[in-house]
Amino acid sequence: MKNVYRETCQVVVVGAGHAGCEAALACARMGLETIIFTVSVDSIALMPCNPNIGGSSKGHLVREIDALGGEMGKNIDKTFIQSKMLNVSKGPAVHSLRAQADKAEYSRSMRRVLENTEHLAIVQAEVAEILADDGVIKGIKTTSGAIYESQAVVLCTGTYLRARCIYGDISNYTGPNGLQAATHLTESLKNLGIEMYRFKTGTPARVDKRSIDFSKMQEQFGDERIVPFSFTTDPDEIQKHQISCWLTYTNEETHKIIRENLDRSPLYSGMIEGTGPRYCPSIEDKVVRFADKNRHQVFLEPEGLYTNEMYVGGMSSSLPEDVQHAMYSSVAGLEHVRIVRNAYAIEYDCIDARQLYPTLEFKKLSGLFSGGQFNGSSGYEEAAAQGLIAGINAGRKLLGKEPLILDRSQAYIGVLIDDLVTKENREPYRMMTSRAEYRLLLRQDNADLRLTKIGHEMGLISEERYQNLLEKEREIAEEIARVEKVFVGTSEQVQELLNEYGSTPLNSGISLAELIKRPELSYDIVAPLDPKRPKLMRGVAEQVNIHMKYDGYIQRQMRQVEQFQKLENKKLPESLDYNEVPSLRTEARQKLTAVRPLSIGQASRISGVSPADISVLLVWLEHKK
Amino acid sequence: MKNVYRETCQVVVVGAGHAGCEAALACARMGLETIIFTVSVDSIALMPCNPNIGGSSKGHLVREIDALGGEMGKNIDKTFIQSKMLNVSKGPAVHSLRAQADKAEYSRSMRRVLENTEHLAIVQAEVAEILADDGVIKGIKTTSGAIYESQAVVLCTGTYLRARCIYGDISNYTGPNGLQAATHLTESLKNLGIEMYRFKTGTPARVDKRSIDFSKMQEQFGDERIVPFSFTTDPDEIQKHQISCWLTYTNEETHKIIRENLDRSPLYSGMIEGTGPRYCPSIEDKVVRFADKNRHQVFLEPEGLYTNEMYVGGMSSSLPEDVQHAMYSSVAGLEHVRIVRNAYAIEYDCIDARQLYPTLEFKKLSGLFSGGQFNGSSGYEEAAAQGLIAGINAGRKLLGKEPLILDRSQAYIGVLIDDLVTKENREPYRMMTSRAEYRLLLRQDNADLRLTKIGHEMGLISEERYQNLLEKEREIAEEIARVEKVFVGTSEQVQELLNEYGSTPLNSGISLAELIKRPELSYDIVAPLDPKRPKLMRGVAEQVNIHMKYDGYIQRQMRQVEQFQKLENKKLPESLDYNEVPSLRTEARQKLTAVRPLSIGQASRISGVSPADISVLLVWLEHKK
Ligand SMILES: Cc1cc2nc3c(=O)[nH]c(=O)nc-3n(C[C@H](O)[C@H](O)[C@H](O)COP(=O)(O)OP(=O)(O)OC[C@H]3O[C@@H](n4cnc5c(N)ncnc54)[C@H](O)[C@@H]3O)c2cc1C
Numbered sequence A, B: 001m002k003n004v005y006r007e008t009c010q011v012v013v014v015g016a017g018h019a020g021c022e023a024a025l026a027c028a029r030m031g032l033e034t035i036i037f038t039v040s041v042d043s044i045a046l047m048p049c050n051p052n053i054g055g056s057s058k059g060h061l062v063r064e065i066d067a068l069g070g071e072m073g074k075n076i077d078k079t080f081i082q083s084k085m086l087n088v089s090k091g092p093a094v095h096s097l098r099a100q101a102d103k104a105e106y107s108r109s110m111r112r113v114l115e116n117t118e119h120l121a122i123v124q125a126e127v128a129e130i131l132a133d134d135g136v137i138k139g140i141k142t143t144s145g146a147i148y149e150s151q152a153v154v155l156c157t158g159t160y161l162r163a164r165c166i167y168g169d170i171s172n173y174t175g176p177n178g179l180q181a182a183t184h185l186t187e188s189l190k191n192l193g194i195e196m197y198r199f200k201t202g203t204p205a206r207v208d209k210r211s212i213d214f215s216k217m218q219e220q221f222g223d224e225r226i227v228p229f230s231f232t233t234d235p236d237e238i239q240k241h242q243i244s245c246w247l248t249y250t251n252e253e254t255h256k257i258i259r260e261n262l263d264r265s266p267l268y269s270g271m272i273e274g275t276g277p278r279y280c281p282s283i284e285d286k287v288v289r290f291a292d293k294n295r296h297q298v299f300l301e302p303e304g305l306y307t308n309e310m311y312v313g314g315m316s317s318s319l320p321e322d323v324q325h326a327m328y329s330s331v332a333g334l335e336h337v338r339i340v341r342n343a344y345a346i347e348y349d350c351i352d353a354r355q356l357y358p359t360l361e362f363k364k365l366s367g368l369f370s371g372g373q374f375n376g377s378s379g380y381e382e383a384a385a386q387g388l389i390a391g392i393n394a395g396r397k398l399l400g401k402e403p404l405i406l407d408r409s410q411a412y413i414g415v416l417i418d419d420l421v422t423k424e425n426r427e428p429y430r431m432m433t434s435r436a437e438y439r440l441l442l443r444q445d446n447a448d449l450r451l452t453k454i455g456h457e458m459g460l461i462s463e464e465r466y467q468n469l470l471e472k473e474r475e476i477a478e479e480i481a482r483v484e485k486v487f488v489g490t491s492e493q494v495q496e497l498l499n500e501y502g503s504t505p506l507n508s509g510i511s512l513a514e515l516i517k518r519p520e521l522s523y524d525i526v527a528p529l530d531p532k533r534p535k536l537m538r539g540v541a542e543q544v545n546i547h548m549k550y551d552g553y554i555q556r557q558m559r560q561v562e563q564f565q566k567l568e569n570k571k572l573p574e575s576l577d578y579n580e581v582p583s584l585r586t587e588a589r590q591k592l593t594a595v596r597p598l599s600i601g602q603a604s605r606i607s608g609v610s611p612a613d614i615s616v617l618l619v620w621l622e623h624k625k
């Protein structure tokens, strides 16, 4: 014992993936002495699968992370090579930003940020053991026996715990991309009474650009005007030459090859025991589940600016190597494809996040937090979002402050974490817009208005940025008030403009606000009719426009939120013994005991807890007062 | 068998370290379809130890690699962050270039070159088996069972075979820096009758720049005028802002900590069985072997432009973690040092290179070549040099051409390979100027004049570069002839210039050549006295100067080379049965049978073969004719 290296810090973060980076940065920025451990310093913020950040609903998460003072948005703004706002033809609730990253640069840039953050130290070592005393965290021990004492530990181990990579009948106990797995920690967690599960996910092959016939594919361009992820990035500074992606399709031949070799898939042979993500299925899954479809999209995406490796999006697989070669080569444009890295599935240990409070602290272990893929999610953005919250709450616990819990009406992050800690989750959880009830409120465009004040309260948003936000709020309110008072007549200029946009001419004067409501018009379009319009700061016009167009719907959704919040505000005592509540059905009793919801609202979302059970609980709560 | 991926190429290179990269590039550039395998694409041309290329005698190797058409010199020219010509105060034989590299950039840049070389494909897979039939190479098999048929295989497995990383009593079966080791190939090689050995080497800790007190260290600057490694790099294009290194020292306290913990070193406890490099000793070795020294140099070197990690040069170690912390912190300026990655030793399987011909082909297996650390050497440059030669010879074998063997009078590469394949080598072999007999001829400045014609013959030097070389040769010869005819009188200008450089004034006229010979003068310095001097291409002036100053010595060394070559030219038949040679001593008989030297010259360098044995051989050879 005497001959062991010992050190004391305040927070230990285990893992430097997307979750760990946000967790560690949050703690350090809150002024806490933080050490982040990683199996390899060279794989900080590694993207082991798809080479992009954002996309439907994930783009929302990145904006929210940014609004709270996280790093992901800034980092992708520094390192993207193509950017696209998705779903622009649809309503603003589903607009979502997605950017292709230069993977190596993304990783390097995040490492640089970590390396230059005060109060933060990086240590390359495998954490083997969580040290706890009587249910309270004391620190960690590395595989070499070194002890780091700390008051909080944030677990962000991703896909590394007892990781196994598999394709065909080949399996290796390594982490993603052949990196060393972390083999010891699972045992320690089990010893502390934490239940471990086994999930799996997969990735497609990486292929040599030079072997692709792009003439048989459709080019996918980035946006003409690039929109940044971070509210702090100046759009003018990130307009740059973009790299294309390419679209092609699988075909009957591809599907035939896959079907004929299904018996050789580790998924079907039972070699893989982990549960895979329904919403990021492998190509063999897709061929089986959507047997009627005669083709699936395949996206060829560059892995970076300086490499010829390309990611074969849509064709993740764990089929044997020879089948992979045959299957990829059957796709138009990939006839002579050279595989650089095989597709593979990965199996790893994770938890059922119902063992956590919505603060992401373990119920059983005071001071132990967790975020990311370890919590049973999938995706870089989901990981980063949880990492940020876990980090914030670890920090706040040490600082003796109230924890941060975002609810489902405040943020996608709230939906994500509430789902994870409340609902049974039998596969890697992926964010989707359909999971959010209040989509029209939780837009990517207003993440700052929703969350930056909170980020400021947490100490993660500078005073300048905060003041900027207040100014923006002010401008929005003033501009809305002003526009509502602007009236336009039936002048020639007006009718011409309406005509230009295929909008019915006016019979009589009307408010500018009314005009903006028309689907074919917008705040920007009617500018010529609004000579007194002031110069507005970035983002204000967009908010004014959305307000004008969707105010009715927004108001309605806000009323629903009020209802929702009433239930959220009815707190359930943590110590509640559900066996003492009469008339609860046994299943409800069991589920409630397992999850220990913090509020009636959370209780109502537990599957197996019926509205009748909720009524019973409400009555009982009222009665107890 | 049917369900296995199969492919046919011409050359397989196993390993994408410094040796493998050169080997693969050489083969592909010779027009052969080449596949290079690596355990991880992300670690191509990784520098697992010191962050620099070149240095004493290693700089010579890089120049020679470049002159032959290799890549290392060009790659470091693209990615260096500091550069220095060493030993400039000494004679030109020992001038040596050394550059600090941005490690990540070095690796990325080399990968880019590989990825964009025609006829070359990169595959991420572990090679498990060498396929041979009746002593002839047929290809390789990967761990997943895929078969790649080829006519030649070049092994460049570096430190990965059954690699084990060790510090204190901790050991992990991983390759350098926690990368996956290659666990299967050793067995396959043994089955083919190849004898395997176990060597070890070590690396110091990487530490956080922010935790260093540089005010207690001496700053080490780069050169004011940067000289490139590659003969093709325009010096004007690489003049840039350089990053400093820093010098500090160990002290009695450091040595005390080490001595007191020697019993806990795996080296001394017998846990490490591999043999370590005497010329890159660990700090504990240094403290033990040079017990009278009260301090050792420690160089803090940046690992790259964008990282805060610094390399603690001179303090490689495998002591336990707690001792490492104590020992590093005892050094001036490192009092509060934060270790990011521990120091460790690595043990790996390699061969005794006497199993190879000087072509680097295995004597026992036609078509199997090897280069780099696998051959029992250490160092990036040593690896690259062998990789290049192994690649060239694999290629030439396939093309039905004569192999390339450089002798000890032609290149450091010749010395390196001759030493490896001839002499018993009980530790990782490192290049040193003292190993070269003809140092004055094998200068780094004339590597192009020595080798670029050969590179051109090999097909690795473009016609343009070759013509350029011929032009350079011509200019040198003409300028030497011209200068020898220039006479200077005793004019005021002459005497003033001599006075300025502290040189004795002239009594009477003298040839310019004579003046240049004076140690305090040079071809450049006397330029004002030489108004007719023509404009010369890059590098010519330096050659003329060296010729003028050292011609006598050079002539003498060239006469020695003639003697040497006489013995080299006396070929020994490969099939020679040394038991049939009468009067050979038993030891000589055994050693000769083991090495099977190709010439009397090589035979004479085998330890255990005496001058008397050589005479016996010479007489016997004469007699046989
Ligand atoms: C093969 C593969 C396929 C994937 N496919 C998809 C997909 O199709 N769709 C999708 O949305 N997502 C996919 N993902 C998931 C996505 O990559 C992850 O969700 C995301 O990277 C998770 O981030 P994280 O921070 O939770 O963990 P990771 O990025 O996995 O990072 C974990 C970190 O923890 C460190 N670590 C772990 N254990 C220890 C320990 N004991 N001691 C010290 N350090 C430790 C590691 O070194 C690493 O730094 C895939 C991942 C992989 C590997």
Ligand SMILES: Cc1cc2nc3c(=O)[nH]c(=O)nc-3n(C[C@H](O)[C@H](O)[C@H](O)COP(=O)(O)OP(=O)(O)OC[C@H]3O[C@@H](n4cnc5c(N)ncnc54)[C@H](O)[C@@H]3O)c2cc1C
Binding pocket: B014, B015, B016, B017, B018, B019, B020, B037, B038, B039, B040, B043, B044, B045, B046, B047, B048, B049, B050, B125, B126, B127, B128, B156, B157, B158, B159, B160, B161, B176, B177, B182, B183, B185, B201, B202, B203, B280, B316, B344, B345, B346, B371, B372, B373, B374, B377, B378, B379, B380, B383, B384, B430
């Ligand atoms: C810890 C450490 C300390 C060192 N210290 C020093 C020092 O002090 N001084 C010094 O001069 N040198 C030192 N070196 C040595 C120097 O790093 C190496 O000599 C140099 O990198 C060797 O180059 P290489 O090409 O032979 O092999 P490496 O750079 O080791 O590359 C080997 C390549 O082979 C691949 N590979 C191996 N086996 C397989 C397989 N079966 N299938 C597919 N791919 C395979 C690997 O992926 C890798 O790409 C050290 C190295 C290490 C790791």
